[in-house]
Amino acid sequence: MKKLIVFDLDGTLAESKSAIDSEMAKVFIALINVVKVAIISGGDWPQFEKQVLVHLPTNKMLKNLYILPTCGTKFYTYKKGWEMLYAEDLTPGEKTKIITSLNAAVEEQGFKPEKTWGEQIEDRGSQITFSALGQEAPLAAKREWDPGFVKRKKIQSVLSKTIPEFSVNLGGTTSIDITKPGIDKGYGIKKLKRILGIKKREIIFIGDAIFPGGNDYPAQEAGVISICIKDPNETKRVIQGIIACLDNRGKYAKGF
Numbered sequence: 001m002k003k004l005i006v007f008d009l010d011g012t013l014a015e016s017k018s019a020i021d022s023e024m025a026k027v028f029i030a031l032i033n034v035v036k037v038a039i040i041s042g043g044d045w046p047q048f049e050k051q052v053l054v055h056l057p058t059n060k061m062l063k064n065l066y067i068l069p070t071c072g073t074k075f076y077t078y079k080k081g082w083e084m085l086y087a088e089d090l091t092p093g094e095k096t097k098i099i100t101s102l103n104a105a106v107e108e109q110g111f112k113p114e115k116t117w118g119e120q121i122e123d124r125g126s127q128i129t130f131s132a133l134g135q136e137a138p139l140a141a142k143r144e145w146d147p148g149f150v151k152r153k154k155i156q157s158v159l160s161k162t163i164p165e166f167s168v169n170l171g172g173t174t175s176i177d178i179t180k181p182g183i184d185k186g187y188g189i190k191k192l193k194r195i196l197g198i199k200k201r202e203i204i205f206i207g208d209a210i211f212p213g214g215n216d217y218p219a220q221e222a223g224v225i226s227i228c229i230k231d232p233n234e235t236k237r238v239i240q241g242i243i244a245c246l247d248n249r250g251k252y253a254k255g256f
Contacts, residue, residue, distance in 0.1 A: 004198050005031065005242060006189065006224070008207030008216050009041035010172045012235050014051050016139055017043075017172075024232060025055045027239045034246045036196065038066040040188045042169075042177040042215055044124040045069045045076065045084075053082075066196075071169065071177055071215060072188020073126030075195070085195070088126045088183045098128045098163060098178050105158035106130070111151050117141075126183070130155075132174040142173040149213070152176055156213060171215030186218030200224050206238060 007013050013028070014020045020028065031037055039052065048067050056062070067076040073088040090098070099121055106112065111132065118136035122129045132151070133141055146152055152170045159168045159178070167179045185205075193200065203224040207216030210228040220226040229235050 001202070002035065002204050002242070002246065003202040004036045004038060004192060004196065004204075005239075006038045006040060006192065006203060006205045006219065007235070008171075008185075008209065009039055009043060009048070009051060011208035012206060012229060012232065013039065014232055016142055017047065017051070017135075018139065019051050020055055021232070024236055027236050027243070028052075029056060029061075030243055030247075031239050032061055032064045034243060036064050036066070036198075038068060038188075038192055040068040040072050040185045040219070042071050042127065042129055042171045042175060043069060044122075044127075045074065048076075066192065068185075068188040068191070070124045070127035070129075071171075071179055071184050072186075072191065073179055073183050075188070075191055086191075088180055088187075090126060090128070090180065094166075094180075095123060095128060098166060099123075101159060101162045102128065102130055102155075102176070102178070105155045105162065106132075108158055109151070109154050111155065113145065126179065128178045130176040130178075131172075137174065139173070145174050147173075153213060167218075169215035169218070170213050171209055177215050184218040185216060186222035189219050189222040189224055204242070206235060 010016045048069060062078040075085040076082050077085055113133055116134035118134035120131055120134055122135055132145055149170055156168050165181060167181050167184050169177050171177050200223045205219040205224050205226045208229055209216040210220050210226050211217055227238060
């Protein structure tokens with residue numbers, strides 16, 4: 001029997017930096033009524049609020065939901081409201097080194113886009129995130145820039161040599177996430193196991209970047225069952241299947 005279902009956010013529950021749609025909200029609410037659920041993403045807390053939390057009812061069932069921003073470097077749980085349990089923040093010196101190395105790697109590979117929408121590099125406290133087309137780029141432009149991860153893998157290869165003391169993972173449609181070593185979605189999975197007292201065999205992870213170098217891959221490396229999906233629509237079908245298996249009374253599976 002599975003006790004915890006863990007999701008990536010962008011590309012899994014919602015399109016990049018977009019809100020979950022009404023159908024996803026419906027199946028997600030049904031899921032957290034029958035099992036504990038966590039979301040781990042490269043985005044920071046405000047992104048979770050905008051994309052997911054404002055679309056869910058505020059009531060006691062949120063105690064079944066756990067939020068891990070910036071690839072698990074932060075952990076939020078719901079009591080009377082949302083509370084942060086920890087944050088693995090980078091030091092000022094670490095941030096400077098990461099940003100300098102990141103700019104150099106992008107320039108070396110010649111991947112400077114003709115147009116950007118907003119800042120390319122965002123300091124998320126416990127993570128530095130590079131978004132090739134900027135933080136506010138339209139989804140259509142982001143999908144065209146690096147659909148096969150080829151450009152970002154080249155940047156990642158350079159960074160693996162210039163800042164080997166940090167974890168560099170690919171996520172979303174144009175982003176690269178950089179954290180302290182070992183502080184990634186696998187770390188978040190381990191934190192969930194310890195805090196919730198749940199075994200690896202009782203966890204399922206669902207994401208769209210479960211491949212070597214992808215920012216969902218560390219979750220699989222942590223030893224939990226992992227399901228690689230192609231988009232949020234496929235995630236909905238997986239959630240419906242999980243609910244059908246876990247909801248013995250059939251209360252929440254009705255209408256799917």
